[in-house]
Amino acid sequence: MKKAFIFPGQGSQFSGMGKDLYEQSPAAKALFEKANDILGFRITDTMFGGTDEELKQTKVTQPAIFLHSVILASTLGESFKPDMVAGHSLGEFSALVANKTLTFEDALVLVSKRALAMQKACELNPSTMAAILNLDDKVVEAICKDISDAGNVVVAANYNCPGQLVISGSIEGINIACEKLKAAGAKRALVLPVGGAFHSPLMEPARVELEAAINNTTFHTPVCPVYQNVTAHAVSDPAAIKQNLVAQLTAPVRWTQTVEQMIADGATSFTEVGPGKVLQGLVKKVNASVETISA
Numbered sequence: 001m002k003k004a005f006i007f008p009g010q011g012s013q014f015s016g017m018g019k020d021l022y023e024q025s026p027a028a029k030a031l032f033e034k035a036n037d038i039l040g041f042r043i044t045d046t047m048f049g050g051t052d053e054e055l056k057q058t059k060v061t062q063p064a065i066f067l068h069s070v071i072l073a074s075t076l077g078e079s080f081k082p083d084m085v086a087g088h089s090l091g092e093f094s095a096l097v098a099n100k101t102l103t104f105e106d107a108l109v110l111v112s113k114r115a116l117a118m119q120k121a122c123e124l125n126p127s128t129m130a131a132i133l134n135l136d137d138k139v140v141e142a143i144c145k146d147i148s149d150a151g152n153v154v155v156a157a158n159y160n161c162p163g164q165l166v167i168s169g170s171i172e173g174i175n176i177a178c179e180k181l182k183a184a185g186a187k188r189a190l191v192l193p194v195g196g197a198f199h200s201p202l203m204e205p206a207r208v209e210l211e212a213a214i215n216n217t218t219f220h221t222p223v224c225p226v227y228q229n230v231t232a233h234a235v236s237d238p239a240a241i242k243q244n245l246v247a248q249l250t251a252p253v254r255w256t257q258t259v260e261q262m263i264a265d266g267a268t269s270f271t272e273v274g275p276g277k278v279l280q281g282l283v284k285k286v287n288a289s290v291e292t293i294s295a
Helices: 019-024 026-039 043-049 058-074 091-098 104-124 137-149 171-183 201-215 238-247 255-264 278-286
Strands: 002-007 084-087 127-133 154-161 164-170 188-191 267-272 291-294
Touching: 002 091, 002 278, 019 026, 019 043, 019 058, 026 043, 026 058, 026 104, 043 058, 058 091, 058 104, 084 091, 084 255, 091 104, 091 238, 104 201, 127 171, 137 154, 137 164, 137 171, 154 171, 154 255, 154 278, 164 171, 164 201, 171 188, 201 238, 255 267, 255 278, 267 278, 278 291
Parallel strands: 002 084, 002 267, 267 291
Antiparallel strands: 127 164, 127 188, 154 164
């Protein structure tokens, strides 16, 4: 009987996120104001009253989701006792604050640097992502490899749940892949409204930039293991956590495998901490028998 706490990534944002926490909890309000000071702009203004378009700016989206998740976790009191944690992409930073690997302040600085580095990498290489539904992972991987071997970068990026794999790459490569994958039997091959090819080799410039920042940050021994995107296994060694966090930018998010491993290691309930319910839906598609809860 182990409790797993999971933290969402980019795409879960909404206007008004965190406003209730700010208004109802003095401790939460203090953390939001500290974040405004660290970031050098009032991110709370955009979180609480910004348009969807304003919230989509990478410099806002990633810190906003991180702040909502981490500050919500801080208000849970005695009910917040994770036996294990994991986060989807960006959510891994929230998980690392939850298990005390990173301080709130250090993690926020890293998230902000990650967002800006990814934005720059997107501008260097126009690229995108697409969701592939109801096709075997191995078929998707083989078609992506063929296209990449022919000169266009396309890779499997997010193993979200059985029957849902997101691919990432150059715009031309993704367009070719969508046609080939539909021909191979995919129910849908849907290009996503994202600014770039996250979790692909095209994020290499961002990986280099983030590695320098991570290497200059203190990582503490966690109070419980984090199941990292790159390995899908429990990790407690701060040096290994650092390496995996750097590798995450250009490597796939193995969410299906992460959830399977957490269940194999005893997780019986998954509590999603942060905006939305995306991860609860994915967990249920991996294993319908486990309990899922919103914080």
